Amino acid sequence: MPPGGIVTTMPTIRVQTEDFDVGAEMTALRAGNAKIGGIAAFVGLVRDVNDGAGVSTLTLEHYPAMTQKALVEIVDQARVRWEVIDATVIHRIGQLSPTDQIVLVLVASGHRGDSFQACEYIMDFLKTRAPFWKKESTVDGDHWVSAKKSDDTATSRWQTEQN
Amino acid sequence: MPPGGIVTTMPTIRVQTEDFDVGAEMTALRAGNAKIGGIAAFVGLVRDVNDGAGVSTLTLEHYPAMTQKALVEIVDQARVRWEVIDATVIHRIGQLSPTDQIVLVLVASGHRGDSFQACEYIMDFLKTRAPFWKKESTVDGDHWVSAKKSDDTATSRWQTEQN
Amino acid sequence: MLNVLYFASLREAFGKPSEHISSPLPTNVEALILLLRARGGVWSESLGADKRWRVAVNQEMASMETALNAGDEIAIFPPVTGG
Amino acid sequence: MLNVLYFASLREAFGKPSEHISSPLPTNVEALILLLRARGGVWSESLGADKRWRVAVNQEMASMETALNAGDEIAIFPPVTGG
Numbered sequence: 107m108p109p110g111g112i113v114t115t116m117p118t119i120r121v122q123t124e125d126f127d128v129g130a131e132m133t134a135l136r137a138g139n140a141k142i143g144g145i146a147a148f149v150g151l152v153r154d155v156n157d158g159a160g161v162s163t164l165t166l167e168h169y170p171a172m173t174q175k176a177l178v179e180i181v182d183q184a185r186v187r188w189e190v191i192d193a194t195v196i197h198r199i200g201q202l203s204p205t206d207q208i209v210l211v212l213v214a215s216g217h218r219g220d221s222f223q224a225c226e227y228i229m230d231f232l233k234t235r236a237p238f239w240k241k242e243s244t245v246d247g248d249h250w251v252s253a254k255k256s257d258d259t260a261t262s263r264w265q266t267e268q269n
Numbered sequence: 270m271p272p273g274g275i276v277t278t279m280p281t282i283r284v285q286t287e288d289f290d291v292g293a294e295m296t297a298l299r300a301g302n303a304k305i306g307g308i309a310a311f312v313g314l315v316r317d318v319n320d321g322a323g324v325s326t327l328t329l330e331h332y333p334a335m336t337q338k339a340l341v342e343i344v345d346q347a348r349v350r351w352e353v354i355d356a357t358v359i360h361r362i363g364q365l366s367p368t369d370q371i372v373l374v375l376v377a378s379g380h381r382g383d384s385f386q387a388c389e390y391i392m393d394f395l396k397t398r399a400p401f402w403k404k405e406s407t408v409d410g411d412h413w414v415s416a417k418k419s420d421d422t423a424t425s426r427w428q429t430e431q432n
Numbered sequence: 433m434l435n436v437l438y439f440a441s442l443r444e445a446f447g448k449p450s451e452h453i454s455s456p457l458p459t460n461v462e463a464l465i466l467l468l469r470a471r472g473g474v475w476s477e478s479l480g481a482d483k484r485w486r487v488a489v490n491q492e493m494a495s496m497e498t499a500l501n502a503g504d505e506i507a508i509f510p511p512v513t514g515g
Numbered sequence: 516m517l518n519v520l521y522f523a524s525l526r527e528a529f530g531k532p533s534e535h536i537s538s539p540l541p542t543n544v545e546a547l548i549l550l551l552r553a554r555g556g557v558w559s560e561s562l563g564a565d566k567r568w569r570v571a572v573n574q575e576m577a578s579m580e581t582a583l584n585a586g587d588e589i590a591i592f593p594p595v596t597g598g
Binding site: 127128129130132136138139140141142143144145146147148149150151152153154204205216217218219221222225226229256260 | 290291292293295299301302303304305306307308309310311312313314315316317367368379380381382384385388389392419423
C-alpha cells in the first residue's frame with residue numbers, strides 16, 4: 107500500500123515507433139479523477155548536439171522481452187517511495203531525427219512534491235536500467251552512443267539521499 | 270548570462286480565465302529548437318478534497334499589476350540557477366471546478382536535470398510569492414483557502430540546499 | 433498620497449478594494465499599518481501582529497521598514513494561495 | 516540449454532543477435548562469460564574486464580555470481596542509453 111493508502115491504478119507503459127501526443131496522454135491520465143492535484147511530466151527530445159552538422163538520425167533499439175518488465179518495476183519502485191495515483195511511460199524505438207520526441211513520463215499525484223520526485227526518479231532509472239540503446243548516424247558515420255557517467259550519478263543519488 | 274552561455278528567450282507568461290492546452294503550449298515551446306533535450310512540465314489541477322461532498326467551485330483572484338512582475342522574476346531567478354532555454358507559465362483566474370486545470374509550468378533545457386529543478390523551483394515560488402488567492406465554495410459556505418506551511422517549507426529549501 | 437489596495441479576505445473584511453491615504457503620509461510600512469490598526473474593529477483585528485498578512489510596495493514584496501513616498505502603490509493581502 | 520542474446524554494439528561485434536549454448540552448461544554468469552572470452556578475437560576483446568557490459572538473466576539485471584539453469588534467457592549488452 108503506498109503512502110496515504112490511495113488505491114493505485116495500473117500505469118500505462120508503451121514502447122512504440124509512432125510519435126505520441128502529450129496533451130492526449132495527459133488528458134487520458136487525469137480523466138475524471140478529482141483526487142489528482144497535479145501532474146509532473148517530462149518529454150525527452152532528440153538534440154542536435156553539433157549545430158546542424160551533426161546528428162542526422164538516431165536509431166533506438168531495445169530488448170522487447172525485458173523492456174516492459176523493467177519499466178513496470180521502475181514505476182513500482184517510485185510508488186513505494188511517493189504517492190502516485192497514476193503514471194504513464196511511453197518510449198519510442200526505431201529511427202528518430204532532431205527535435206523528435208523520444209520519451210514521455212507523466213506522474214499524477216495528490217500533491218506536487220510527490221509527482222515531481224516520482225517523475226524524475228522514473229526518468230533517472232529509465233536512463234540507467236531500461237534496456238534501450240541509441241545509435242547515432244552522422245556525416246562521420248554511425249556509432250553507438252556511450253552511457254553517460256552523469257546518468258549513473260543521477261540514479262545513485264536516489265539510493266543515498268533522504269529525499 | 271546563464272550557465273552554458275545559451276542565448277535565452279523571453280518566457281511566455283500568461284494569466285487568463287480560459288483553459289489552456291498543454292500539448293499546444295509544449296509544441297509552441299519546443300518548435301524547431303534542436304538544442305532542447307527535454308521539457309519538464311507541471312500541471313496543477315483543482316482537487317476535490319472532500320470526496321465529492323466538498324468543493325463545488327474555486328474562485329481565483331489575483332493582483333494584476335503585480336502578477337506578471339512576480340512571475341517574470343521567479344522565472345529569471347530560475348535562469349540564474351539552471352540552464353533554461355525557454356519557459357512557459359500560465360495561471361488561470363476566475364471560477365474553476367474539480368478536475369479543472371489551474372496552472373501550467375513548462376521548462377525547456379538542454380539536459381533533464383536543469384528542466385526538472387527549474388520547473389519545481391518555479392512552482393514552489395509561484396505558490397508562495399505570486400499574488401493569487403483561492404476561495405472555496407462548498408456546501409458549508411465560502412471560505413478563503415489558508416496558505417500551507419508545506420509550501421513555505423518547499424520554498425525555503427531552495428534557499429538553503431546546494432541543489 | 434498613497435494608493436492602498438486590499439485583496440482577498442482583507443478586501444472583504446475591510447469592505448473596499450482600495451483607498452487613498454494622504455495626511456499624514458506614513459513614512460514607512462510600519463507607520464501605515466499602525467495608522468490602519470488605530471481604526472479599531474476589523475482593522476486592528478485583521479492586521480494584528482498575530483495575524484498573517486503581507487505588504488507589497490509598488491508590486492514588490494516589502495517589510496515593515498520599507499520606506500513610503502507619495503505616489504506609491506501599497507498592497508496589503510493574506511499569504512498567497514495560488515498554483 | 517541457454518538462450519544467449521546480444522544487443523546493440525555487442526550484437527554487431529559478434530555478428531549475431533543470439534545463440535544457444537548447451538554443453539557444457541555454464542553454472543553461473545561468470546562461467547558463461549569465461550566460456551565466451553575463450554573464443555578469443557572480438558569475444559575476449561568486447562567482454563574484457565576493462566570493458567563496460569551488463570548481463571540480464573530472464574530479463575532481470577544479474578551479477579557475475581547469478582546462477583544459470585537450463586532454459587534461462589541470458590542477455591549481454593552495453594550500458595543502456597535510452598531516454
